[in-house]
Amino acid sequence: MNTTPLRVLVAVTVLLGAAACGRGSSAGSPAAAPADRVLRLGFLSDPGQPPDPDIFYAGPGLILTQNTYEGLLRYKAGTPTPAIEGALATKWTASKDNKIFTFELREGVKFHDGTAFTAGAIKPSFDRRLAVNQGPAYMVAGVDSVKTEGDHKAVITLKQSNPLFLDYLASPYGPKMMSPAVLKEQAGSDHAQAYLSTHDAGTGAYTLTDARTSTHYALKAFDGYWGAKPYFTTVDFPVQTDLSAQQLMFGKGEMAAILNSLNSSATGAYLKDTSIKTYSLPTMQSIFLYINPEKGMLTTQSNRVALRQAIDADTIVKQVYSGRGTKATQGYPPHMLPEGQAVQNIPHDTTALAKVAQSLPADQKAITIGYDSSQADDQVTANLISAQLSATGLTVKVQGYPTSQIFGWVGDAKDAPELLIAGGWPDAAPPYTWAHISFDANGGLNYLHCSTDEITKLIKDGEKTGDAATFARIGELSVATGCWYNLANRDDFMVTQPWLRGIEEAHVVTTPTSLNLAALSADTRG
Amino acid sequence: MIQLVSKRLGAMAVIILVLTAVVFALQKASPFDPVHSMLGPSASREAVAQQRHALGLDQPLPSQYWHYLTALLHADLGMSYRTRHPITADLATFLPATAELALFALVLALVLGTALAVATTLRWRGAGVLRFVLVAGASTPAFLLAIGGILIFYQLLGWLPATGRTSFTDAPTGPTGLLTLDGLLAGRPEVTLDAMGHLVLPGLALAIGPAVSIGRVLRSSLVGNRRTDYVRTAMAKGLSEGSVLRKHVVRNSLGPALSMTGLQIGLMFAGVLVIENVFSWPGIGQYTSLSIPVGDFPAIAGVTLLLGAGFVAINTIVDILQAVADPRIDV
Numbered sequence: 001m002n003t004t005p006l007r008v009l010v011a012v013t014v015l016l017g018a019a020a021c022g023r024g025s026s027a028g029s030p031a032a033a034p035a036d037r038v039l040r041l042g043f044l045s046d047p048g049q050p051p052d053p054d055i056f057y058a059g060p061g062l063i064l065t066q067n068t069y070e071g072l073l074r075y076k077a078g079t080p081t082p083a084i085e086g087a088l089a090t091k092w093t094a095s096k097d098n099k100i101f102t103f104e105l106r107e108g109v110k111f112h113d114g115t116a117f118t119a120g121a122i123k124p125s126f127d128r129r130l131a132v133n134q135g136p137a138y139m140v141a142g143v144d145s146v147k148t149e150g151d152h153k154a155v156i157t158l159k160q161s162n163p164l165f166l167d168y169l170a171s172p173y174g175p176k177m178m179s180p181a182v183l184k185e186q187a188g189s190d191h192a193q194a195y196l197s198t199h200d201a202g203t204g205a206y207t208l209t210d211a212r213t214s215t216h217y218a219l220k221a222f223d224g225y226w227g228a229k230p231y232f233t234t235v236d237f238p239v240q241t242d243l244s245a246q247q248l249m250f251g252k253g254e255m256a257a258i259l260n261s262l263n264s265s266a267t268g269a270y271l272k273d274t275s276i277k278t279y280s281l282p283t284m285q286s287i288f289l290y291i292n293p294e295k296g297m298l299t300t301q302s303n304r305v306a307l308r309q310a311i312d313a314d315t316i317v318k319q320v321y322s323g324r325g326t327k328a329t330q331g332y333p334p335h336m337l338p339e340g341q342a343v344q345n346i347p348h349d350t351t352a353l354a355k356v357a358q359s360l361p362a363d364q365k366a367i368t369i370g371y372d373s374s375q376a377d378d379q380v381t382a383n384l385i386s387a388q389l390s391a392t393g394l395t396v397k398v399q400g401y402p403t404s405q406i407f408g409w410v411g412d413a414k415d416a417p418e419l420l421i422a423g424g425w426p427d428a429a430p431p432y433t434w435a436h437i438s439f440d441a442n443g444g445l446n447y448l449h450c451s452t453d454e455i456t457k458l459i460k461d462g463e464k465t466g467d468a469a470t471f472a473r474i475g476e477l478s479v480a481t482g483c484w485y486n487l488a489n490r491d492d493f494m495v496t497q498p499w500l501r502g503i504e505e506a507h508v509v510t511t512p513t514s515l516n517l518a519a520l521s522a523d524t525r526g
Numbered sequence: 527m528i529q530l531v532s533k534r535l536g537a538m539a540v541i542i543l544v545l546t547a548v549v550f551a552l553q554k555a556s557p558f559d560p561v562h563s564m565l566g567p568s569a570s571r572e573a574v575a576q577q578r579h580a581l582g583l584d585q586p587l588p589s590q591y592w593h594y595l596t597a598l599l600h601a602d603l604g605m606s607y608r609t610r611h612p613i614t615a616d617l618a619t620f621l622p623a624t625a626e627l628a629l630f631a632l633v634l635a636l637v638l639g640t641a642l643a644v645a646t647t648l649r650w651r652g653a654g655v656l657r658f659v660l661v662a663g664a665s666t667p668a669f670l671l672a673i674g675g676i677l678i679f680y681q682l683l684g685w686l687p688a689t690g691r692t693s694f695t696d697a698p699t700g701p702t703g704l705l706t707l708d709g710l711l712a713g714r715p716e717v718t719l720d721a722m723g724h725l726v727l728p729g730l731a732l733a734i735g736p737a738v739s740i741g742r743v744l745r746s747s748l749v750g751n752r753r754t755d756y757v758r759t760a761m762a763k764g765l766s767e768g769s770v771l772r773k774h775v776v777r778n779s780l781g782p783a784l785s786m787t788g789l790q791i792g793l794m795f796a797g798v799l800v801i802e803n804v805f806s807w808p809g810i811g812q813y814t815s816l817s818i819p820v821g822d823f824p825a826i827a828g829v830t831l832l833l834g835a836g837f838v839a840i841n842t843i844v845d846i847l848q849a850v851a852d853p854r855i856d857v
Contacts, residue, residue, distance in 0.1 A: 048816070048820070049610070057565070057566035133573065133576070134564075135564075135566030193610065194611075197609075210695070212699075213609050213611075213619070214808045214813060214816065215691075218695065238690055238806070241689075241802075241803045241812055244676075245676060245688045245805070248677075248680065248681050248688055249689070251681075374819055402819040402820070403563055403819050403820055404558040404560050404562075404563040404819065404821030405821070407558075407559045407563045408558050415557055442571055444562065444566070
């Protein structure tokens with residue numbers, strides 16, 4: 001008898017077993033806090049851009065830039081609405097015309113290279129942001145001069161008044177203070193871009209120790225940090241590309257938390273699981289339906305309004321955002337304007353659209369609902385809307401598009417679908433930061449080119465004054481166009497092991513998917 | 527031999543030229559806006575135009591194509607819009623992970639394919655089980671096999687890791703980029719063993735399909751050759767079955783199996799895209815799948831050229847091996 005094939009199978013089994021024994025074990029049991037004080041998190045997909053605050057302009061990677069760098073100001077953590085507080089500045093004043101800003105700076109702050117933070121770091125940091133000239137550069141484009149008065153006082157003068165400037169400084173994408181010594185030493189020919197894609201030059205509670213694209217990122221607590229010493233000495237971020245695998249690892253205790261990207265089915269399961277902790281934390285994220293005013297029957301405002309009324313937002317929120325979002329009631333993302341302003345009140349009624357659909361010739365009944373193909377929730381939302389609109393007599397198709405194709409419509413929307421589901425959040429808290437990118441004819445998020453002359457004029461006025469009433473009016477006008485439907489206000493839904501403490505206190509409403517890691521700790525009693 | 531290599535190098539140059547032309551045509555035809563995607567929603571139209579100019583994307587397409595080709599001659603594939611690194615540096619970073627996985631999967635496919643062919647040809651006990659397992663595996667989509675593997679060997683049994691290349695955060699990063707080898711070179715066998723553990727599931731998921739294809743071709747070739755006169759003569763001379771198989775049948779049966787192996791390697795690289803995503807394997811498959819949604823054309827073009835050149839090179843090697851196995855084949 002020849003038993004070779006069986007021997008092969010046995011050998012494979014032995015190999016599997018040996019490999020299992022050889023694994024560098026790092027996992028704890030789900031209920032136990034890590035004794036080594038290493039916080040194991042992870043990214044679902046790579047952050048996509050280098051962890052350089054003058055370049056990074058996206059979502060999940062904010063946790064790297066926010067914990068390694070600090071600006072003069074920041075938004076408070078642990079509050080449901082945005083409020084500015086000092087970071088590296090302890091006091092500040094603004095001139096009446098919002099043109100001259102004076103800052104008193106924190107003493108005893110060190111950069112991660114060991115050099116002291118002084119007022120002299122502000123100008124090189126601003127200059128570098130302008131030189132790199134990526135997405136967030138606009139925030140310092142209006143700076144005329146930075147003058148220092150000693151080491152711990154600075155006066156920033158703008159070219160023209162800007163009531164948003166303090167919010168720009170506090171924004172998660174705002175200018176951060178970088179070590180002038182590092183910027184000089186590592187300048188090379190690219191303003192230290194290559195160096196800062198794998199290192200940092202900030203003052204934050206953590207320093208970047210590993211940044212391998214698509215593989216692994218890591219932070220280490222900075223011994224010379226001016227604030228309270230972080231509990232976790234190291235934070236690991238292996239890059240995962242599959243949500244199911246990430247959930248399995250969390251289930252086995254190999255991850256301390258999943259901070260973002262959980263879809264509706266995963267959320268539902270975690271909300272029922274009492275062995276872990278779930279958090280639904282306030283953000284400024286909204287899920288919008290964009291209605292294309294240049295396509296077929298939607299060129300008419302009354303038809304756009306009729307279509308919007310035919311959508312049952314309550315059902316969508318219940319089925320997709322249950323436990324981690326609420327139905328939107330304003331034309332802006334949440335927390336930008338007080339309740340009762342820029343109100344969006346759209347009662348669900350299919351009658352008007354059914355009448356329109358009945359009167360349309362067969363070739364105009366077809367509409368396509370597009371969504372960002374990387375967003376699972378947007379796909380579910382699009383499917384639900386498809387079902388709702390189909391019931392009125394329209395022929396509806398759902399199609400996913402890559403992010404860069406959606407951005408392509410900003411310049412030319414002739415190939416854009418009739419409807420588009422897309423989420424987003426503003427750079428900072430003031431309503432201008434959303435209005436100018438969404439409602440302005442040239443806005444970077446105005447994918448389907450809808451605006452009016454009045455809206456454009458009011459945005460320009462509002463930029464100068466920052467007047468909330470102006471932006472409330474802009475919101476009302478945008479709702480009236482029928483081009484937008486703010487479907488849901490989305491929270492940051494996070495799941496953690498039961499021993500992880502301080503999540504609410506570490507979360508900032510303006511900074512989605514991120515946490516102030518220095519505010520986290522572990523309950524070691526279990 | 528020299529003539530073959532020269533011919534194939536010429537073919538490689540033509541293929542690369544055609545591939546670059548196709549990628550450029552696709553880039554022009556596609557509705558993507560990688561620059562806006564790169565700069566973000568708040569970027570002004572001026573900033574987008576400025577960046578487009580800096581990247582040379584406002585030039586006419588023939589001019590862009592010419593610049594790309596001249597840079598290519600200097601091994602400059604451009605800069606990734608996503609990672610902001612030179613494409614050559616990115617490929618050097620991600621290729622070793624894919625190469626290690628593909629090599630491991632190839633070895634597995636050859637071992638399993640040969641075992642299947644020999645066991646079924648000689649009707650060994652257990653051959654039916656092996657054939658059933660492999661054919662069932664090959665009939666299952668690779669992603670399902672991958673997820674099933676994770677559920678069984680990671681979730682249920684806890685034998686193997688679910689994702690990534692290593693469990694060590696301080697694993698050596700050089701000199702070869704192949705962790706199994708670098709672990710040994712660094713005097714850390716535990717890293718090598720751990721890396722092998724990480725290779726098993728993605729390697730199997732990639733290898734089973736090719737193993738069955740190679741095994742089937744090898745088996746039919748073996749069966750055919752066993753019925754030939756020279757085998758009958760050798761057996762009549764009193765040589766043992768194993769000896770005849772080793773010395774005569776296997777060598778003469780390798781040609782078709784090698785051809786199939788060459789084809790399967792090409793298909794394996796296509797499968798890598800899915801498998802690397804399921805297992806969070808930081809290779810060029812994952813690099814490509816992250817580059818496509820943001821319209822990172824330099825990255826997509828770089829990977830396309832690399833795979834095209836790789837495919838020609840592999841088939842050249844297969845042709846040479848066929849000639850070595852069977853001197854009657856004129857290369």
